[in-house]
Amino acid sequence: MIQVKSPQDFWAGLLFAAIGCAALWVGRNYNAGVIMKMGPGYLPRALCWGLIGLGALLSVRSFAISGPGIDGSKVRPQFFILLAIVVFALTIERFGLAPSVLVVTVIAALASHEMKWIETATLAVAMSAASVLLFIYLLSQSMEIWTWNL
């Protein structure tokens, strides 16, 4: 029976090939030209085929050569880290820096299973004050401390 002997290589190969195919499709209308007179599509297309080729090679090879497995992934940290970034993007212009950092720090802290509420609340208040001080007062970035634009 055929078996994947190197899961890392197998999935990495598929990912590379998939990105190559997707980029090829997105860029299907870019004019390629010839090597002497490269159009905007020449290099992207060449790179995509390179990715697809290497990806296929990696995946096919992973049936023959064994390699390390993929380490287990936890859902909680990854979910809260990404959520924290997205929440920052959604709140910074609507509510301003201070409330946004406050909320984002708490969400980020939830990523660790060792999180403690009182400690986190203190950290959030401190981070919120520190970032206002640093970015708005010291670096005079154009951000509101707090605002309400929905």
Next chain:
Amino acid sequence: MDVFQNLATGFFAAATPINLLFCLFGCLIGTLIGVLPGIGPIATIAMLLPITFGLSPLGALIMLAGIYYGAQYGGSTTAILLRLPGESSSVVTCIDGYQMALRGRAGAALGIAAVGSFFAGCVGTVLIAAFAPILASFAEQFRSPEYFALMLFGLLAAVILANGSVIKAIAMVILGLLFGLVGTESQSGTARFTFGVPELYDGIDFVPVAMGLFGFAEIMINLDRKEGVRAITARITSLMPTREEIRRALPAALRGTSVGALLGILPGGGAVLSSFAAYTLEKKISKVPAEFGQGAVEGVAAPESANNAGAQTSFIPLLTLGIPSTPVMAIMMGAMTIQGIAPGTAIISDRPELFWGMIASMWIGNLMLVVINLPLIGIWVKLLRVPYRLLFPCILVLCCVGAYSISSSTFLVMLMAGFALLGYIFSKLGCEGAPFLLGFVLGPLMEENFRRSMVLSFGDPMIFVQRPISLTILVASLGLVLLIVLPQFRSTREVAFQE
């Protein structure tokens, strides 16, 4: 001598109170980062990049460079005391440094590492001062074909030096090149891979990519693991090594410095490779190789000198050719571009105070690190007790606000989240971010230089082999390809990375 006059200009520019303050600040932050595992210099420099926007160009560069070599110092501290490399460049120092600490020689090991680094830093500074102008005037003959060939060489070197599978490294370079092409194409004005998003017309901003791939992916990987308890076993009594230790450390530091200085110049080299190579060399030529791994003084002196020398000389390709050789240099290039400075041959003649000021600041920074940091070791070690659960939310907030402040755009923050996920997936699949970042930075430059070469030669691709310099570089690149393909070398490469 011109060199001394130039260095005097540099010291004059760098030694203003405000620039000294930036230098100190950079060194302190760098050491802090170096001490704390789980956040590397790439992520830190990217994180602090937005903070430097308001500074003068020289001040910004001085601070960022300070972070880089400060991190080398800090990394060795934890490597020796805790067997915990704060930076990848101090991984080898763990082996013998920690053994020395167990035998009660922690202070001596720290002292040797610091003084060795300082010595290497001085040599590195002199080397840059002496050779950078020569290289730059030589590089004035370079035209597009030479630049294209050089970049190709750099990318190939990055592939060889990447940890792990060569195929994956090549694929990561290609992927980086592809992402580098996003934006409006210069000649026809075609918008490539922009999906109609206006923020992408000028290309993907460098900072969110670096923060996502290095900063966030690191955090996410760290959170997957169980948090270890950091116990400090060693007590520091005196930083003075014994006479016997000095006798053994001195030649090792000299050799380490030469190895590091040489490898640092090579594309893809830098601090990490330098320290590995220096350690291997010491073990090979030692009369008592069995002592390595048991607390050999040479095993601390050589790699610590090498990584600092390498960190220093890796600035040479960036400052003279405008080609970043390592991811850290790619970020420095980003910082220069943001400050409106085009790195390259013209920088020495057009902005001498900037160029020489930066070099002078490297020496000042190294001095600061020895004088200020050695007494502070106790404080740095205490900082290690700050649990990671408090540390990473701070990093995350700094990155988010930093990414937003680049151009007050929430799109960049979202983009950063995307690259964080991508970086996390890639490191789970054993693909390194470093080749991607180099490809990303060099992609548009390579396309531009290739196209210009074609214009220069009226569409004749033979131009690359007709010009002697470009031919030489291409032959060297071919040599690198052979190295990748040849089986003997591949096995030594694997051994080298396992050690």
